[in-house]
Amino acid sequence: xxxxxxxxxxxxxxxxxxQSVPLSRDQAHYLISVMRLAAGAEVALFNGRDGxxxxxxxxxxxxxxxxxxxxxxxxxxxxxxxxxxxxPIKKARTDxxxxxxxxxxxxxxxxxxxxxxxxxxxxxxRLQAHAIEAAEQCGGTYVPxxxxxxxxxxVLADWPGDRTLVFAxxxxxxxxxxxxxxxxxxxxxxxxxxGGFSEAERxxxxxxxxxxPVSLGPRILRADxxxxxALALWQAARGDWK
Numbered sequence: 569x570x571x572x573x574x575x576x577x578x579x580x581x582x583x584x585x586x587q588s589v590p591l592s593r594d595q596a597h598y599l600i601s602v603m604r605l606a607a608g609a610e611v612a613l614f615n616g617r618d619g620x621x622x623x624x625x626x627x628x629x630x631x632x633x634x635x636x637x638x639x640x641x642x643x644x645x646x647x648x649x650x651x652x653x654x655x656p657i658k659k660a661r662t663d664x665x666x667x668x669x670x671x672x673x674x675x676x677x678x679x680x681x682x683x684x685x686x687x688x689x690x691x692x693x694r695l696q697a698h699a700i701e702a703a704e705q706c707g708g709t710y711v712p713x714x715x716x717x718x719x720x721x722x723v724l725a726d727w728p729g730d731r732t733l734v735f736a737x738x739x740x741x742x743x744x745x746x747x748x749x750x751x752x753x754x755x756x757x758x759x760x761x762x763g764g765f766s767e768a769e770r771x772x773x774x775x776x777x778x779x780x781p782v783s784l785g786p787r788i789l790r791a792d793x794x795x796x797x798a799l800a801l802w803q804a805a806r807g808d809w810k
Contacts (some may be wrong), residue, residue, distance in 0.1 A: 570621070570774065571640075572612055572641050572739070573610040573611050573612045573622060573725060575587055575599070575603060575605075575612065575714055576593055576611070576612040576613070576614065576620070576705075576707070577591070577599075577611060577612070577613055577614075577704060578613075578614060578615065578616070578703060578704055578711060579591070579595075579604070579613050579614075579615050579699045580615060581610075581615065582615070582617075582618065582620075583613055583614070583617075583618040583619070583621045583637055583640075584618065584636075584637060584783070585637060585639065586636065586637060587636070587637040588626070588634055588635070588636055588637075589613060589623060589633070589634065589635045589636070589637065590632065590633075590634050591631060591632065591633045591635065592619060592630075593631055595632075595633070596628075596629070596631065596632045596795075597627075597630075598758070599611065599625065599689055600628050600629070600630065600633060600698070601630070605625060605628070606625065607625050607626065607627065607628045608624055608625060609624065609625050610622055610624055610625075611623050611624075611625065611635060611773045612622070612641060613635065613637065614642075614703075614708075614709045616644075616709065616711050617644060617806045618640075618644060618711050619640050619641075619642050619643045619645075619709055620641045620642035620709050621637045621638070621639065621640050621641060622637070622638045622639055622640075622641050623635040623636060623637045623638060623733070623767075624636055624638060626649055626768070627760065630681040631718040632766035635654040639716050640671045641730065642709060643709075644709050644710075645708070645709050645710065646675070646710055647673040647674065647675045647708075647710055647712070648673060648675065648803070648805075648806070648808050649675055649729075649753070649755065649772055650673065650674055650675055650754075650755050650756065650757070650799075650803075650806040650807060651674065651675060651676040651677070651722065651754070651755070651756035651757070651804060652665075652669045652674040652676070652677050652678065652756070652757050652759070652799065653679075653682055653686075653720075653733075653756055653757065653758045653759065654677075654678075654679060654680065654758075654759040654791065654795055655681070655682045655720075655759065655761035655791065656679050656685060656686070656687040656690050656717065656793050656810070657686055657687060657748050657761065657762060657792065658687070658799050659687075659703065659711055661663075661791070661792045662679075662687070662690065662695070663694075663695070663698050663791075664792050665704070665792050665795045666685065666695045666698045666699055666794075667698050667699070667701070667702040667712060668702075668796050668799070669699075669712065669793075669799065670698075670699040670700075670701065670702035670703050670706070670712050671679075671702050671705075671706045671708075672799040672800065672803060673701075673708075673803060673807060675710075675712055676713055676715065677695070677699065677710055677713070677714045677715065678715045678718075678723065678756075679695070679711050679714070679715065679716075679717045679718075680718060680719065680720045680723055680758075680771060681689055681717055681718065681719045681720065682720045682760060682761050682765060682766070682768055682805075683765070683766035683768070684760075684761045684763030684764060684765070684766060685742065686755040686761060686762060688717075689717070690717045692715075692716050693719070695714045695746060696713070696714045697716055699711055699713075699735060706783050710783040714739055714790055716808045720769060721772075723724075724772060724773070724776065727753070727776065727778060728778075729778065729807065730750045730753065730754055731753075731755060731756055731778060731781045732750060732751045732753065732754070732755045732756070732760070732778055732779075732780060733755075733756050733773075733776065733778050733780070734747075734750060734755060734756065734778065734780055734782055734798065734802065735758050735760055735773050735774075735779050735781045735782065736757065736759050736760065736762050736782060736794055737765075737781035737782065737783065738759065738760070738788055739769075739781075740781055740782065741783055741784075741785070741787065741788055742782035742783065742785075743753075743782075744783070745781075745782040745783045747782065747801045747802055747804070747805035748805040748806070749806065750782075750802070750806055751780075752806065755802065756807065757795075757798045757799065757802060758773075759794050759795045759798060760791070761791060762791055764789070782797055782798075784797050784801070799802075
């Protein structure tokens with residue numbers, strides 16, 4: 569049975585033996601007022617660079633707290649080089665996509681505006697906070713960055729030549745596509761909006777040599793379900809689930 573602390577926090581401060589780590593006011597409030605921890609209690613910390621560390625509360629105040637690192641409990645583990653691109657949908661379902669992408673090992677999350685995207689705005693800071701919370705809960709030591717919303721045209725115009733773009737194409741429903749047949753190396757998954765892609769977008773996507781259209785099975789999936797399904801299929805075939 570693991571003896572790791574049950575509470576994990578993401579911090580931006582460096583971590584190492586004997587390192588003092590000041591917490592934000594919100595984090596201190598959570599530990600001291602919500603979780604009722606006192607000086608001497610143990611917490612797990614990670615910053616996306618130095619792995620996970622066991623730390624003890626050295627100072628506990630109503631408006632702040634300082635922790636001291638003891639020893640590393642898990643090494644830094646980077647996810648596969650996989651991005652998730654998706655068209656924002658309703659608020660709660662967009663939050664769900666970001667949370668699950670972080671849990672399932674996406675290295676970067678990119679909201680894109682398509683011709684049929686229902687939501688023209690996102691709160692990048694709020695979505696990044698959801699990614700952090702997901703990493704804290706799932707035991708990961710890496711937090712994917714959430715990019716600002718940008719148009720699909722702009723993303724494709726600057727697409728890296730060495731990164732495969734896996735296009736979840738609702739037009740291929742029922743096709744027997746294999747994720748194991750996808751190229752190895754850097755990759756990204758593109759999930760469209762509830763209304764699908766326009767014909768112009770579909771033509772531009774299929775014209776790019778880096779793009780591989782795939783089916784996600786015999787049924788048309790909701791956008792949030794499609795994101796989870798595509799991430800799972802890619803991770804099982806090409807990622808760190810193998």
